[in-house]
Amino acid sequence: MTVTKSTVLAAGLAAALLGTGPAAAQQEPGLTPTSIKIGMFAPLSGANMAYGFDVANAAKMYYDKINKEGGIHGRKIEVVLEDDRCNANDLVAAVKKLVEQDQVFILNGGSCSAAVVAAKEYVVRNKVPLVMLNASGDGALYPPTDYIFGAFSISQYAVGGAMIDFAAKTLGAKKIAYVNHDDAYGAWNLEGAKADAEASKVDLAVESVNPTINDVTAPFLKLRAANPDALLIVTYARPAALMIKKAAEMGFNKPIILSVTGTANLSQLMQNVGGPDALKNFYFQDVLADLPGGPKIKWVYDMYKQSYPDLAAKPDHPQAYMPYGIPSAMSIVKALQAAGPNPTREKVLDAMKTLNFDSGVMAGPVVFGPSERAANKATIFIKFDGTNQTLQPGVYSSRWKFKG
Amino acid sequence: MRFLAIAVAAAVLIALPLVTTGYVVYLANLLLTFTVLCLGMHIVIGETGQFSLAHAAFYGIGIYAAGIAGTTFGTPFPVSILIGGLAASAIGFVIGMVALRMRDIYLALATFAFGEAMQWVFLNWNAVTGGPNGLRIAPARLFGLELVTDKDAYPFVVATAIAMLVLTVIVARARLGRSFRAVRESEIAAQAMGVPVRRTKVVAFGISAFFAGIAGGMFTLFSTYIHPDSLGFQTTILVLTMVVVGGLGSIGGAVGGAIAFGLISELLRQAPSFQEIAYGAILIVFMMYAPKGLFAFLADRFRGARHA
Known part of the structure; x- marks a missing residue:
């Protein structure tokens, strides 16, 4: 009986160990011939929900649009979304879950500056690209690292x-x-x-x-x-x-x-x-290119209504910061496109560093550079x-x- | 029954890093840290009956002291953790001296004010704490061994948590623990029985702060950044809720409350639309049907089933 139990336990442990090591078998986590997994995190509950809930929704609807247009080099974007509660401990837990359990290719999240800075060391050590949502996150952007990009709303x-x-x-x-x-x-x-x-x-x-x-x-x-x-x-x-x-x-x-x-x-x-x-x-x-809902950015509000008709019917939706999710998602899509049909995290990071485009949503262009990690500096x-x-x-x- | 529970807990603790991802191990590290925080709060509130609401402040003192010792002076992490505990304890003794003059709601308010003042210090003492930019903490080190991942830190976090649990049991069973409970039940009766009430209260504050400081030191084993936002009143309330949900006045309650409430909190993160309602519902249900806490409730049920 004891032998049987031990054998079962050993087999279980071995299976579990093998199960925890898919990264070893796969060159790039979160990447299959037909999909790219993006790990998103934002405050989806609590008092700080207004800072990120609809921002994450905006990024998601942009990824949906890209999927409907055929994806990126034939790969569809798969989003895994976590609630970070705008709190450092919860944000780090969400990031670790996305990276180690969900095995995402790239991180796209963070609406609260102080909380997102807590993930800096982990992200850099594990060489995972982190493209913030709308957090300024200056503490994680200065001094610049190779892995973290942000301030899509503004530094x-x-x-x-x-x-x-x-x-x-x-x-x-x-x-x-x-x-x-x-x-x-x-x-x-x-x-x-x-x-x-x-x-x-x-x-x-x-x-x-x-x-x-x-x-x-x-x-x-x-x-x-x-x-x-x-x-x-x-x-x-x-x-x-x-x-x-x-x-x-x-x-x-x-x-x-x-x-x-x-x-x-x-x-x-x-x-x-x-x-x-x-x-x-x-x-x-x-920090938008126009008045909220103005002609230059009306397409963002229209897309929101189409993507989330139930939410759009509620008062105070879309939340004021909703459009900020678009340039962040656009940057990831552009970097993935530039990285080619066989993307690696390093190729995507190299592409991120050369981005310079007008999102049509924000007051200024998204501009990164060899030592520039803050996307937007323009306001109206x-x-x-x-x-x-x-x-x-x-x-x-x-x-x-x-x-x- | 107790041995079975200990055996199951030991098996889970040993198997955890082998069969799970770093994310789960991070959660385990965090829960064990909160367990030690809860044990500290159990000593001052559960055992001694002194309403202290400054736990996050002592925890913060422990984090900053241990973090600065390790990062700036390169001390081995056992020393850093001890420095965190002793720094918090020294201030805890001072607060204990002040607390001698107060009780009940006045004591709660005074310790709350101390906690708020400490958060202000963490935010504004830029040269030491990094102020509003937070403090980067170097990975913990011991004889050339560097704890870089959650799994690296896990055995040491577990060992420290077990050591603090054993210390809590020793204190509870010693003359000091009986003095704590005597003070909690009636200061006048305790004094009549020869218990030095003033000294007992001060010691309770000091030991409780020591536990919180050690918990702060444990945090520096697996985390490389601390921001004062994490050390506010909400952290004290979280620990208090854990202790109350587990069962005020019992060591098992403090441990179980930290783990149960920590797990519930993490599970509710997966259901953002319902979590505020779920939190409220859980607390109301506990207060109505299990006011002595989860573990007293389960023990009553278990005894009832055995007698039936």
Whole structure:
């Protein structure tokens, strides 16, 4: 009896060991003559769902479109999607599952910067290409590695710098009040903002607040005391709404400019600030090529309605960041096409490094290079009165450069 | 029955890295780390009855101390882990001294405030913690051996978790453990019985923080990055939920709660549309039908079935 058990156990272990080693038998994981497996991850649940749920849907619908057109060199794209909950531990678990269990060829995910940076060492060590969804992910992009590409929405350095660029050039601001987060996001965008403030000879008054702040009276009063020509808010939606509301309550009538990080739901923002009166002199930053739903990017919204009719019928869908998933998926498709009929991860990575194309979705082109891993640095600005959105002329960027 | 459970657990722990992928081993490493965190919380809340909500802070101190020791000074990982435990413990003793003046909700709020303050320190002490950019941790090393993968780290994570479990049992069965429980039941009665209440509370805080610091050190065995976002109040609440779901006041409950709730959490990741509802439903069901925790509930059922 004992012998039988031992034999069964040994056989089981041997089978399991063999089962865990398909990578050894197959040159490139996730690749068959008829399919390419792409591992996606995004926040699909919880409070941060607005940052990635529809972004992942946008990328998926683009892959579906490519499949309907015949795939890539005859291979259909197979998507495995995981929920990363916008949390470092969960994101790393999702990445490890996709790489080691699902054996994907390439990773396409990450909507939350701080969380996606946690996967950097693992991805680089295992030489798996990671093309982020819409996370800025600057911490994983600078210094550049051979394996990680991102900032398809925009680099945080460019967010801060472009805000200053717009305020200085278009609004003629010489003294600017700047509110950011006291986290990685805040540190990155402030560095970009400082570079542009110096170049534009603008004085900055900075207040860094916690993203979970409940009362912004103190930071607002400090900033107002600096007598700024414009108030720049580079935070998530919640602190932004508190700050805009407080500015209205205190009779602050100078221009208020909100960064793209706080625009996840504009109708909700209007309710949270107490109505359109608080938005009399209000602009927001976007990274799209046109107004959301505008003629240049209408095809993205039409494709969404066609692909997800049930979701599109719900209020607040598509979510504001939905189109950001397209350039990320486009980049992967272009790199796979360029890698030829016998792609390897290394060939795809080489192709990624030479990408330079206009997605038709974002304000600027996707440009990578030998030491450039942040795709987009261009932004537009829109005047918003609570109902109407008016596109401001010009495209704005930052003069910040990575110094290595 | 107990021996059978231990044998099954040992078999699973031994077979796991042989029959599963690195992803499963990563989850096992994480669950074992949370198990040690839960054991620490069990000591201060379950055993001593002191409502401490600063566990994520001690865990963070352990991660940063062990991570910096290994990365900057190249200490072998057993030393790094011990440094993590001792650093957290030293601060735990200080918090314990402060805690002597408070109890119940006031103690909970004070320890909560300490946890929030520590997260602020992690976020803003850029020179040491990397601030909002997070801290990169070099792979753990011991005599030229470098732990690069989850499977490399796994035996050491398991060994540390078992050592901490044994330490918990030893403490629980010692005079100190009886003092903890006496303080939990009635401070006045404990004092009347000759238990040094003040010293017992301080020691409970110190030991609990030591466990959290060791858990932080364990984290550095299989993870190469830490960001202050991971060390907020939600982590303390997660550990508290694990301990309550498993069974407050029992070692088996703390261990089982960490593993059961950790697994549930990971399984629910596959069902994003339902997970918030499922989380809420699980907690409500536990509070209504198994307030003493999962393992007390199962033990009652098992005893009932045997007597029937």
